[in-house]
Amino acid sequence: MADKKELVTKLQELYPEGRISCPDARKFAEELDIALGDMGELCDLAGIKIVACALGCF
Numbered sequence: 001m002a003d004k005k006e007l008v009t010k011l012q013e014l015y016p017e018g019r020i021s022c023p024d025a026r027k028f029a030e031e032l033d034i035a036l037g038d039m040g041e042l043c044d045l046a047g048i049k050i051v052a053c054a055l056g057c058f
Contacts, residue, residue, distance in 0.1 A: 004042065004045065007032070007034075007042050008042055008045045008046045009046075011028075011042060011043065011046040011048055012046050012047070012048070015046075015048050018047055018048050018049060019048065019049050019050075019051050020043065020048050020049075020050055020051070021050075021051055021052045022050055022051070022052050022053035023052075025039055025040075025043065025050050026039075
């Protein structure tokens with residue numbers, strides 16, 4: 001996994017409104033080979049809420 005600080009910054013840049021959809025979070029994690037649990041942690045660190053989660057991944 002890339003540096004957490006870099007990923008947190010990237011998430012904040014991509015989602016300045018502080019929200020990301022569950023499908024977008026899963027896609028981001030897959031593209032960067034990040035476990036879903038780690039993706040949830042990164043979003044928490046970035047202050048980003050994961051919304052519209054139909055699968056209960058986060």
